[in-house]
Amino acid sequence: MGPSFRVHAGATLLLGVVLLAASALTLLPGPSVLGDGKAALAALAVPLLPLLAAAVLRGVYAGVGAGYDRRLQWLALRSLPHAVWAFLAVLVAAGAALAFSSTLGGGGLSPREPEGGRYFATDHGDRRKRVEISREEYEALRKYDQRTMFAIPALLCTGATVVVLVAGRLRQPAPPGGDTGGPA
Template identity: 40%
Template sequence: MRTSFKVHAALAGGAGALMLLVAGPTLLPGVLPLPSPRFLAVLAGVTVFPLLGWALFRGLFFGGFDRELQWLAFRCLPGRTRLALVALIGAGVALCVLDGAASGSRQNAEVRDGRYVVLETTPGRRGTVEVDRREYEAVREADQRGALTIPGTMLAGTALIVLVTGEARRADGGPVSTTSAAPASGGTRN
């Protein structure tokens, strides 16, 4: 596999792991000193879209392989790499499910004129609602978790796409090596 695939996957996987690592503790009691959800969303957009776009471009226009070849390419990746990527994607999916279960119908926590307000999304009661500081912090933390969990999971998937594409290209690009086969003449191998 070419080094560019490894670097691309390392950037996507590393950024995804970092986002998921920061998002995980937001489920615990207490408030983490994280930047605003808007900043996190911009940061996620700046990292996710270029890395995912390039991965899809590489996969679609340079890969051109079918689903069976993708599975074989995945199985050819080193075991620890496969385990790390599957664990990272699994953790991201689990965090998304937990975030969906923990989040209520309120989002977009803001401070306006010294008051804490959130956007109520319940049908029939949709609009801006004033809340106390505790509710404001809970909604803000849920917004931060969502701004980290979804992009982190997407980046973990991007790393997987890149490595599978790189492995499939490596397998398609060169001749099959017969050096690992047993010698036909019955001699010993050195």
């Protein structure tokens, strides 16, 4: 696998871990450590969008080069070291758990911007009715939203890492003798 694939996979993996950590910070008691989270997400979106776009392009290019042979893609995926598999599986499980846990809370409410020192939420169960809530409820709803807001891009980064690693394996030249280095 070429160095550009390793750097790209490492960058998407690192960004995924940072996003997952930001999502996990919403589990801490008290007000959100990240404030409203919009500034943090905007800062992380700057590298996120180009990395994801490049991963999609590399995946398409590698798929075209392999003739969209799913068997070769599966063999390339299976040829990754077990430690990489385990780490990616832990990231996917943690990201899915964080995203799922955010859907359990909130009771069908989503926070709205405060107005005049009062806090409001949209009740999705009652035809999107606006309801007034306490500050504590508002902070809890914001944390649920932030958890999802960071967990889903973390899962996308993990998926992009897998795509880049598979593309790197598929673009790797075959060693002399015809052995692909993958499982038989």
